[in-house]
Amino acid sequence: MRFFDKNFERLQDLYERIKEKVKEGSWKIMGGWYLQPDCNMPSGESIIRNIAEGRRFFMEEFGKRPTTAINFDSFGHSQGLVQILNQAGFDSYVVCRPAKDNFDFTSQNYRWKGFNGSEVIVHRSDENYNSVHGHAAEELEKFLNETREEEVSLFLWGVGDHGGGASAQDLKDLERMLQERREEYCIIHSDVESFFQELRESGEELPLVERGLNPVAEGCYTSQIRVKQKHRLLENEIYSGEKMFSAASLLYGKKYPARAVHEAVKDLLFAEFHDALPGSGTQLVEEDTLRLLDHGLEIMSREKMKAGIALTAGEKAIEDGTSCVFIYNPHPYEITGQFAFEAGLPKQNWEDVFYYPECSCNGEPVKTQGEMESSHFCIDWRKKVVIEATLKPACMNRIDIRFRAIPKRPVFQPISGKKEYVFDNGAMRAVINTATGLMDSYQVDGTEYIKPGSFRLTAYDDTYNSWGLRTPESCGERNLTLLTPHEGSAFSGLADKVVPSVKVIEDGPVRTVVEALFGWHESKAYQRYIFPKEGTAFEIETGVYWNEKDTFLKLNIQAAYESGEYLGQVMFGRETLRQENREVVAQKWNAFVNEDKALTVINCGTHGSSINAGKIGLTLLRSAGYSAADGNFERTLREERHTVRMEQGERIFRFRIEAGKPGELMDGLDRKAQIFNEAPYAFAFNPSGKGEKRGELITIDNPAVILSAFKKAASKDGYIIRVYESAGKKAKADLKLSAWKTVYTLEFNPFEIKTLFLDGKTGVVSEADLLD
16 A cells, blocks of 8 residues: 555556556455554554555555455564454465474464464465566476475465566466466466465365464564664554543544644554564665654654643643643553653752752652753753652643752762662662672562673674574674773763762662663673662663674573563563574563563563573664675675674663562553553643643553553544453453543453444443454
8 A cells, every 4th residue: 555655646547547457356456454564563553553554545445355464575473463363354364474494384374373362364475475587487387396285275476576576478478387287287367365265165174373473584673773662662652642632632622633643653654664664674774764753753742742731721820939840641540650851940040059859749749859951051950850659540640840959969979889789679679789780689579580690781793684693603792891980981971080880870769870881892881770769660771882793782681590481572462482592572571480480671662582591681782784685695795895784873772670479560561561661741831720620531440451542533533442451361341431421341351452432422432343
């Protein structure tokens, strides 16, 4: 669809001819998605939008609704796709990857079972999706010999997305071959739906696959990490933004920005193209994709600001001598945690004092901490504020800020003279080794969860291949080590002083931040351990300044236990991932779990990882070549010139770490990952005091039931609410819409997706189709 969408006016004559061919039945619409996306890293919600966009277009323009989905070139396929395909009206699927050596059977056809028990039939095209120009007939001859035992089979030919399509010469050669072999075979030009119909009628017993169709091209789980991070950010902004826009529209009468959101969604979908998001494109593709994602982010930034202002209706104007920040919680549940934002002083401070913030949240005093602001201007004016608070669900929360004068900005005692720095808030105890900058202990309620030397940055030999990972010859590893005080001070830009490379940089009633500085070869990094004064979870911020070639970087966490199950979030589900240091792909979280312990890691845009004997390796970046692969040709990247590699420069990563007993922690992990990614929206604003303040839009009382979408319906007047069960258990939840006094009780099978339609006038909720 993307081709038609972008070329309609320029190729209108061709387009009309195609429509005529479709009408007469000589041109078949296959797949019917917006485009062929990556099928591992986009969220399940994004895949639904991709299908819905294509389905609307092909139905409106051609009157066609394919029942076979096609993703020939995608690098693997999440098991969560099965339920999406099933609910979207697809009964079959054609893929080329992974290849036959990934299966313990030879058949190209198999049943693929999803998390909720639904199934589709898959055809794995072993001959791949394209033939060499002018060689289609001889490739078909080889295919016939290899599939002689199959009663019915499918052969794909044509040059495909590598240029040229189905050539006249190939068609002529194939027609001749069809005549020559008509006594042995019934070979016809057909379509995929007809193939699957005949396959079913044959009664062939097909093998069953109950896992994701992975691994494929493991390097693509990490290549061009900026694209992956910005893609995740735009997903977060769209799906949290839609929830804001729905609240502003339904509760405050603001017009829903449907056209703007649709434009941002199409930016997101195009960035999910299977050579863009995976990072296998050229540097020009990377730049184009980043620009496209930035366009979508700018749209969402503007619309969220407008909605945020609308949602402050009924809030009183701020008092003289104070500042005010509003935080919108887009989620249907309370959030308790630490929230950081910036605001200005009511007036510039020209006095010889420092103004320290004190906050209230929704009228109640909360723990408050001032930290180093983003501005380095010489006047005490801009303030970074961190609070410990509970935000009310699906509504605006008001933060009033007062300031008290203290003699100067807080400074913190050096810790480098101690062997270790110990942080203990009563529930969590963490130990930082001041000689290494690494974490030697992380205990929750007295139980140890890591081994010494955890959160170590390690560089590994890599291939220059954009799709691959590691070298077949060796995989040498070098650790980034703590910089000397002189090296660390130079790296930090301190020209006139020397300070330790491990230090406390923030401390107060809300949290403590410890910074450590590392380096190896031509690269350096800072790592910040962010410890809250309440709770058992902490955050890691890692800033890498990378200048290496053909090397990949991991953040290694050594669990205190060596055996367990390695899990990862996938589309509308969770999957057990392979171990033994083999690279795997997941979405917002990974977890290493045994009967008694769970160590969880939530990310905001990193997908690749590995584990071996309890050592979790989060893959941060890889400096491979752009679109570099050898194939059957001479080795690439041997030109006698400078050749650009990926990931040269600054890259920043954030993780949330939490350990505990598996039950409650794992049941609520998708919710915690959603909070970390779709963060509450904060902005400084002085409201007018006009209007009427309303309550929350929606609440859901089960922590394992996740609100995937709340948006304006595209096909009729109303709103779409999409929820799913995330813990893999039967569940029940009450969905409440207070404005209409509506309570809708939901019952779920494990990992089940439910789509609902809300009539915004009456508050009536009813079940709806997946696609809108």
